[in-house]
Amino acid sequence: MKEKSLPFRQIEWWVVTVVFLAIVLLNILDSGFIYYKPTDEQISIYFAKLFIPVILFLSFYLVHVKIIPGYEKEKKTWKYLSLTFLVFIVSFILTGAFSSGANITEDFFMPFYFNSIAVYVGYLLLAYILEQALAPERFKNYSFYNAVRLIAIYVFVLLFLLQFRKFSTEPIALVFAFIIPGIGLVVLYNFFLIYRNRKRGKEKSANYFLALLEFVILLIFLIIAINVYSFSPVFVGLAVMILVAVVLIPASNLVFEKYDDYLGQLNKLETRVSQTTANLDFLRSQINPHFLFNALNTLYGTALHENAERTSEGIQKLGDMMRFMLHENNQDKIPVEREKEYLMNYVDLQNLRIKGQDNIEVVFNRNEESCTGEIAPMLLIPFVENAFKHGISLQKKSWVKISLRCLAGSIHLDVNNSIHRSTDDMEKNSNGIGLDNVRQRLDLLYPGKYELVIRENDLEYFVHLSIKL
Template sequence: MKEKPLHFRKIELWLVSITFFLIILSNILGGKIGISNLGHNNDQMARYFAYIFMPSFMFVAFYLMHMKIIPLFQKEKKVWKLIVFGLVSFFVTWFLVGIFYVGSDLGNSPFVPFYFSGVALYAGYFIIASFLKNLILNRKEPSYLTYNILRLATAYTFLVIFLFKFHHYFHFLISIIYLFIIPALIFIFLYNYFLVYRNREIGKKKLSLFYFWLLPILMLITFVIIAGISDAEEVIVVGLVSVAALMLIVNPASNAIFKKYQEHIETLDTLNVQLEEKTTDLKQLRNQINPHFLFNALNTIYGISLQENAEKTSESVQKLGDMMRFMLHENTQEAIPLNREIDYLINYVDLQTLRIQEQENIDILFSRKEEHCKGNIAPMLLIPFIENAFKHGISLQKKSWVKINLRCLEGSLHLDINNSIHRKSGEDPENVPSGIGLNNVRQRLNLLYPNCHELVIRENDLEYFVHLSIQLNKS
């Protein structure tokens, strides 16, 4: 509701469908004319069927216009179809309603007042809905929550106005339901959710209990005052029944709905975590080009380098092979031993050091304390920060540095990275996205270690600083 507009066409259809269903059903059951009187009076019989068929025709016209004609116009943008089909629907419905209206002596004029009122309300609703859309949504930062609430309130208000104009043609109980009972239920549900249920969920049980008893007590006091003013004792009975319905029906039903909603949200969160992990795995697997072939090739190169006494080459190949095995075998798991993640970081930094060790203007410092580095961690959470430091912090022409400090305490991991900054131009071949990216790592941290990590990133014109702490024993 906060992230996008609701599907109002379906919501409006359900609102109108339920309303007309109640009207037609109540009239069929004798809400206006008792079924037992139908065989004695032809006028009563004519009115009985008028009360059934007039709202039926109006609902069919609404359905055709709302779900067929207008969507067709929005899809094809053909004005003539909207005008032709709209006029046909209008005049055919007017003719059918008029026959029952005049034939049952409900009125003498063929200009059926409530029918034209209904058409005017329908047009007026769309004008206001369009105004709300242009006012709220057509902005740089649209407020979807505000729009959805106002649009729902507008739809309900126009429905109540229609019932007021149409109230002579159905049982008064339907008006009471829409004017009083439904708003009261909405208020009770919101009251229970925000003041009772939410407080209980966050541990404020005394406050939740206070609000739980406050509403029925206020209801009883209200009914007692009304009974005293009107001198009608039956009002107290109505109050007792209302409070009993609140405590025995409405409150348990609302709690069941809230729990179901909470379970639904938790299921969605779990699915989001799984989807995020699978997406990360897929991106990483796409980068593994025939790993078995690469392993065989690396072993061959490693053997040749040993025969030629190329120690740096053999060391580089060995570390690269270890990194590839990590990517293939352990990177797809949900959690791995922390020391394996650290080994991967060491191999990566060593390879980078071998690549640039002849450069005097580059300083690489990797200090670490691994005495307490125990437990498990989600794979590939640390390496993106180090990759980013080497990618943006190393220049072969300018003074550069990458300083990494890794330490473990009891149940926690702390990583600090400080590197120089050398902005790459748009034409630089290295200035392209690689790896899983820092944004992806932020999302994974929020999903896998909620409230159990701290990530601080700062930068200026010369340096880039990252601090990451993870509480591993709470993961």
């Protein structure tokens, strides 16, 4: 209802169809032909009350469903004005013939006919004004516009029924004026005060509001009974109370439950799509280790053969990281200890790169004992990766301080680093995981179970992440 306009042409078509069908059926049932022999005048009135609504309905169909959409598509003004005028003349003559023949009106001038046209034209003008005034871009979405258009349809149908009273529309007008709004109010009352409270487990509150609703209904009919000096409205009120409690409330609850199920399924699908998108973005941001793995083994053997211990150590740690990414990165959950080992390998590899740089301080504090539990892979490394990416300068004083604590049922990571975003940043162009992607994965995988605090000033950057496993 927010994203786009409702299909009002179809809604208008079905509302008018139901109204005219009800008018025709009421006039058929009101004829009384099966009980006595009708006179010629009664036969004329009977057919007039059947055919005049049918003629008006066919005219509405031709104009609303054929002519107006055709004009909007082709923009041929004179063609569709001519067709509209033809429909008006034919419907006017046929309606006038039935009306004057049955003495519904004294001559061809039929107030109900011109009033019906006036109501329809007035609605079209109002609909155009509402579309220009309330639809986007003037408003952010279509919610208010759709609500006002639906109210306008209801009001104009009621106006039509009130001025079409010669054709026994009083019962339908009564339904539109009182019963439909009453049902709508009861349904809204049920949703906000009864259904929601029951859904939240507040049975006492739900029962209280249900009892209050029943009392108000009985009170309304008691007031009516006092005003009309009759006890009959009280029986009607009791019947309404039973219908509300036994039929309307349970039926609306079924609708609400189906709607909740639909929203739940939709949210699950959106979550799956979002998670899939996040995982795809995550995987695209990683180095594919397949084409490097064999080469690393070769380089490791060569380094050992040449007694290059520092080089072989770096290749071994990089190989361990590649194995992690190849075998465990695509799993939903991995042992926390494996994530910790990956972090240690990454920091050790960085230490090899900056070894001998006196202006750089790297501190990595972590539990000596093994971490227990499981965690989604690659949630911690992005913060450490960004710390080395933006926190290390080979010319200026730099520091990266990492603290990893594994507690019972939770893990806590603190990263503090200096900020250097200069051209000599050796990892400036690396393809690390974006923090937005990590936050999105945390929202999907640990909703309400994590705390992420990021602070930054001119000199340093601080991250605190806690996850309840």
